[in-house]
Amino acid sequence: MTIYELSIISSTGFPYYNRKIKPIPKGVKVHLRFFDFSEKEENDFENEEILEFDLKAGLISALFEFARNIDKKIEVLEFRPKKGTEKDSSINKDLKIKGDVLITVTTETYLNHNQIQKKIEKIYENFINPKVPLDSAYEILHDEEDSILQILTDEKAKNHLFNHEKDLKKISNKFLSDMSNYGLRAIICCTFDLSPIVCFTENKEYNLNDVDEILRGIGKIPEIDPLNWKYRQSNYAGKPLWVFIINSGVGVTVDGIFENYFYLLLTEPDSYMGEFPRRLANQFNNLLG
DSSP: OEEEEEEETTTTTOOOEEOSSSOOOOTOOOOEEEEEEEEHHHHHHHOHHHHHHHHHHHHHHHHHHHHHHOOOOOOOOOOOOOTTOOOOOOOOOOSSSOSSSEEEEEETSSSHHHHHHHHHHHHIIIGGGGGGGGOOOOOOOOOHHHHHHHHHTTTTHHHHTTTTTTHHHHHHHHHHHHHHHGGGEEEEETTTTTTTEEEEEEGGOOOOOHHHHHHTTTTTTOOOTOOOOEEEEEEEEEEEEEEEEEEEEEEEEEOOOOOEEEEEEEETOOOOOOOOHHHHHHHHHHHHH
């Protein structure tokens, strides 16, 4: 589970809802991702550059004080300029937005931002938008909170995979035995935002915590077409590793969101996998498709 916390506030700072899902591992860099569901108002200032600097100075000061008070360190703030006066293109244009809702999610750095966005949009559409304005809204009900957690944690996709875990393990064990001489060390199944679900490896060489650490070292993970794969280099315990990332092209559909699985191969550097990723995907897909 690699989403750690969800917060829902108004753009004026009203703290509507906060849920800590899992403690953040000590010493690990995480991303605080922002999703803006507020109605936009255009400002017309003559001294826009001076205003921007004043606002930035106030923001930096407030964030520094905030980070110091909660004993955390902020290293990077990433801004994405908008084009002209158009609305935030990262939000689904078909989504009807009202009010002043901001949603933040604390996650692992390697997760796929676009897939997280789909989850947050669904949470906003189903549970938050009907309650706007937040400062006068009813609290989120217990069954609504359960549904929000199911969306964040990909519960349906995980349960579908767990129903086939024994057969997946049999296939993985055979592949690991056959391909170990070619450098294959582990096979991992992930959800559609790249959260690891299960890890198959010989002699318990790796576990899910190890996989998290390895994925943190990859950097930005590229978009991958269905039934295709790409590889990136990472490291573990001071040694380099290759990570093959395979888009399965199969998965489950939850409330209109297609949640495909990703399969990862951990291999020794310069390992030759040939068409093995496709063979593995086909056999796994026969079970999960």
